[in-house]
Amino acid sequence: MAFPQTPVDLLAEMQSGGVWTDITADLYARGLLTIERGRPDEATTVDPGKATFELNQRGNKYSPRNPRSVNYGLIGRNTPVRFSVAGTHSYLALTGLSADIASTPDHASLDITGDIELRVEASLADWLATPTQILLGKWSAVAGQRSYRLSVQQGYAQLLWTTAGTTTVFAQTLLPSDMTRRAALRATLDVDNGAGGWTARFYWARSMDGPWTELTEGTQLSGTGTTSIHSGTTALEIAPTSGSVLPAQGRVHRAEVRNGIGGTVVANPDFRLQPAGTTSFADSAGRTWTVAGAATITNREYRFAGEISSWPPRWDVSGKDVYVPVEAAGILRRLGQGKKALSSTLRRRLPGQGPPAAYWPFEDGRDATQAASPLVGCPAMPVTGFAFGQDDSCPGSDALPAIDAAAIMQGPVPAYVSATSDYLVSFLYSIDAPPASDSVLLAITTTGTARGFVLSLTSNGFRGAAYSASGATLFDSPYLADVSGPGRWFRVDVTAKIVGADIQFAALFTEVDGTGGYGDWLTPAGTVGNVVSIDTAFGPLLDGMRFGHLGVFPGASLAVWGGSDNGYGGENATDRIRRLAAEEAVPVTTDRSSTALGAQRPNTLLGLFRECEAADGGVLYEDRERTALRYRSRASRYSQPVALTLDYSVDGHVAPPLEPVDDDQMVRNDRTVERTNGSSARAVAATGALSIQNPPAGVGIYDDSITLNLRSDSQTEPMANWLLHLGTWDEARYPTVHINLAAAPALIPDVLTLEIGDRIQIINPPEWLPPGPIDLLVEGYTEIIGHPNDWDIILNCSPAGPWSVAVLDDASLARLGDGASTLVSGINTTATSLTVATASGPLWSTSAGEYPQTITIGGEAMTLTAVSGSSSPQTFTVVRSANAVIKSHLAGAAVDTAQPMILAL
Known part of the structure; x- marks a missing residue:
């Protein structure tokens, strides 16, 4: 039986001869499409993703070695395949090629010569890509036809304009490190700032609905002398091309051009509102947009992209049921197959610089009698x-x-x-x-x-x-x-x-x-x-x-050396991942990392990626939209907003079973971090519930040691302390969370955007579980799409609590855990005025601006609204039962903040 069309609106595609071909009708319903991504149950690294399914082979389509097959010579090992479902909104899909754009003809309203504001909401394949990517503009490669444009390049937002169509004026600012997926970018230009110059400003938000955050870490945000913008007659495009500078690659959701800062909207294409397949439409400002080339308006949300490495034919005894059970794998599988170590950084770089007329690495084996050259024609x-082969101490060399x-x-x-x-x-x-x-x-x-x-x-x-x-x-x-x-x-x-x-x-x-x-x-x-x-x-x-x-x-x-002589020592983790990926032609998207690495020594490509991942504490996983990698840094998981909220009290939000596990799987209370070829540091939890003390004072010793390729010995101690923090987080684990999307379709929009490393919360848990939200990070998931109304996602999760680090202007995350405050006298269930003594450390602030905040006493959360008293004891005014727990408390009970400050690494 063919795979049924469900409310999911599944689309399966395979590349045949390099062309994406719809194979949905050949999916067997009996072989449920099962997609696995990420890491299971807090594993150390991500496994290669995979998608398992069955294809109908009675038409002989999927026989790469059978000349009777219509796909003979067109498919084979590592044939790309992808699966998508219908999303809730459309978007403009851009390939990044010059012909694949959307545009509206020039119009008098677009010929802005004074103040201007540009806005774009997009999901780029790589916001931090090195080549410049143009998002929006009236801009042409032809001199005299350049007016204004908004672009991004290597992690910077750029606003460009000309006064006469030729000479470019330029402003730029650094993009935020977590601007790696869907985001909105806004740029304004004040051509006459009243002080004899011009001023540009940049902002970003999660969407064009705001709230907007101004970006100020940049250069050339203002200039001397007033300016103006050339009008020109070129079209307004998403996105133009200028010589070798190409359009952005990825999705554009909507855009705006305003005449003046906060002024009249003169163009505002909203691709979210257009039916999939639309090729022309008018925006609400009256501009008519046309989609050209391979750019498309679509609503497809991709759930998996991978490669089919084998096509094993199977049949029943009658020979009538002929099928192919297929397992497509993510790119990590292929990268993990190679065992050959990459050469030294010098050996990899120098042959391509110039190139040299002659080059001899002198990295030959111990029995060599001559120095070989990797250059063709060089003896x-x-x-x-x-x-x-005597000395391997040079960091860039074997x-x-x-x-x-x-x-x-x-x-x-x-x-x-x-x-x-x-x-x-x-x-x-x-x-x-x-x-x-x-x-x-x-x-x-x-x-x-x-x-x-x-x-x-x-x-x-x-x-x-x-x-x-x-x-x-x-x-x-x-x-x-x-x-x-x-x-x-x-x-x-x-x-x-x-x-x-x-x-x-x-x-x-x-x-x-x-x-x-x-x-x-x-x-x-x-x-x-x-x-x-x-x-x-x-x-x-x-x-x-x-x-x-x-x-x-x-x-x-x-410039021939380029840092290769010291093995690129000091390079941060994401820069190394991006450089290696570029050298080996592996597509990758990253955010920013500040973790400085030691020298890159010979290792496999995947081994080098894993070194970066381990040293930074991030996660390397596979892109679900293309055969590519993504890297999420440690810092990107700090104190992030909740991406998905599940309400246990609402039918379908959380399917059974929801089972907490209170075990010692992740407990590590004695941690040693050693730097590759360097020193080490040790961090030990001497006291506390998960300390090295024997029960009941602790849990006994759980020790481990890890070697990381860090830049300096000074990094080992903070890393050891951070790992100790993760290993002694005292909270039950919820290894899996089951969501039945067929039963809870309202969750689909948020689930479709959920990524590995994102934060979710389960609110209103059952009364037999601890009160308050269950706060989790998504480490991976299994997604099953099958018969009509079958769409299940089982999330692999870990506690999010240890990642809620200090945010100095946040009312709940900026409070130092006190640990030395206690009730002077017991309280009943109705008391709202507490006498609290602080035995050591600073007293609680009496500033009204510090409150409200949440405190805990004996498992009951209370809202602290005011503190009075300039010496210990102090008087607390509280609202009881902030977490649906209310009970009496004895004198001497500990009083602490509900969310003590955790300092990030």
């Missing part, structure tokens, strides 16, 4: 006296060789053309102590006026010397510098370039992850030439020196 470097007293490297450099007539020779070295006298570090031969250049280490620095074709000395001069020491690696950049009428030779010694010394020499007019060979006999005083990553580049730019 191996013949060497003697090199013991390969193990490098040590040289002996008779070490020599000598080999040709392939012919090259330098567009700038410059050259750069670079390498790394490490030596424990300077040589007693001058010792050659590098000798090269060129076709230029200086046929030979020799760089030597001296007893107190370095020396450069150059010789003509006849052997005459062109220069020979030393420089004082600190260029040696145990455990220190130095990067050396030797350049030659024309400066004015002279040729400038220079040597820059930069300590990896540190500072450097510089020396330069000039020769009379002549030619720089090309490097043709390396001819270096190191000499006995450099015995034991480590050496590697020798490159010859046809230009003098020092």
Whole structure:
């Protein structure tokens, strides 16, 4: 039986020959579509997502190896597949390509020359993407047809305009770190701020309905001199193209253009209101919008995107029931299949810089007798006296060789053309102590006026010397510098370039992850030439020196290294994930992280991603709309708003069973964090309900240790304390929450936007459970879509409480837990005036602005409305039973805030 159409309005699509094809009619109803995403029951990392279903094979459609199949040669391993349901609102889907836009023709009302306000509500595939993405504007690649535009680029919002259609005026501000999904962006321009200049302002909100928060962390938010906006005749577009700058990719829900700040709305396309498939409509301001190219107005909400790795045919004994049981997997499955470690950061970066004319990493194995080159056409470097694979302490490199007293490297450099007539020779070295006298570090031969250049280490620095074709000395001069020491690696950049009428030779010694010394020499007019060979006999005083990553580049730019020499040490977690993903062509979306990482050492791509995830404490998971990854930082889960509220008292909101688990699965009360190749720190819960004390004072010792790739030893202690905080959170777990969407369709809009890491609450729990909302984070889910009226989602959850960290201007999250206050005398169930003593620490504030806030005594929550008294004891005025619990309390009962301040890592 074919899969029935349900109120869900399920759509199943498969790429056949690169084209999305509807396969919904071939889904078997007996094989329920089951989607699994995220991590189960507080697992450490996310498992690859998967979707299981059955396809009708009687039509022979799904046989990649059968030439009778209509899909023969069009499907196979890792064929993309996706599933979607009908959402409650439409949106404009943008591909990010220049032809795929929505536009309205130019109109006099759009030719705004004075103050202007632009608004866009969108769900971009990646708000932080490096390429500029235009959201909205009257803007063209044609000079003279540029008026105004709103765009985003690498985490910045940008407002651009021209006064005459050509020269651009520019303002920008940093986007908030949690602006990674659906959000609204608003920009205003005051062309004459009354102070002889112009002022731009930016705001953001969860939707265009507000409330708006002004963004002030930016540059060029104002300028001297008043300005104006060129009118032009180009169309208003969502979203225009300007040369190589492309439209935004993702969804646009609605937009507005206002003549004046808060002024008349002159365009306001609201794609939410348009039926799916609409190609043209008029907005309420009278502008007619047309959808072009592959842009579409649709209401599809994607529940899973993955790849089908195999097509196993199955049939019954009669041969009439032929089907294919399919399991599609998320991209993490494919990434987890590869076991080959990525090369060192230097080996990965340097071959693509320029590219070099020659490059030898010197990362060869211990038995090597030559230094191989990864460049096609570059021969191996013949060497003697090199013991390969001896030292792996350089953060950007695999193990490098040590040289002996008779070490020599000598080999040709392939012919090259330098567009700038410059050259750069670079390498790394490490030596424990300077040589007693001058010792050659590098000798090269060129076709230029200086046929030979020799760089030597001296007893107190370095020396450069150059010789003509006849052997005459062109220069020979030393420089004082600190260029040696145990455990220190130095990067050396030797350049030659024309400066004015002279040729400038220079040597820059930069300590990896540190500072450097510089020396330069000039020769009379002549030619720089090309490097043709390396001819270096190191000499006995450099015995034991480590050496590697020798490159010859046809230009003098020092940007070739790009941080790769120190393994990108200090890079934050999300920047590393994004860089690695770009290098390996893996689509990814991230928010921001401030966690600084240590050096990137050779590991698998997924292993490197996991290093970032572990060090930051975030979660790496799969995008459900495309075959891509998403990363949610630790900080993005702090004190977030509730994304979904379930009311236990309303039928269908929470399907059975709702079962709390009060166990020790996540208890860790003795935690050690060690930095990779560094120091460690330990945090222990010495007191408290989940402390290391033996029962009943605690639970005994639950210890663990973790090694994290952190930047500095100073990070280990706060990380250990944060992990201890998570491991000693004293609250029951609710591993699963079951929602029957067929029984509670009102929940569908919020459930469709729910993502991994989001916060949910269950209000009005049954009286046999503790009072108050059950506060949870979604770690993953299983979604089952089947027969008519079957649509179930089972959320995998963890407590949200430990993530409710301090927000200094929040009335409930900014209170320090007191822990030292008690009732002076007992109270009955009706008392509203309490006498409270504070044995140590600060007294409770008597400022009216601090209240109301919630306190707890013996499990009863009370609303504290006022505190009086300048010494202990103080008088509290309360409203009883804020959590439906009311009872008497004895003298000495602890009084504390309901939500003590938790300091974020």
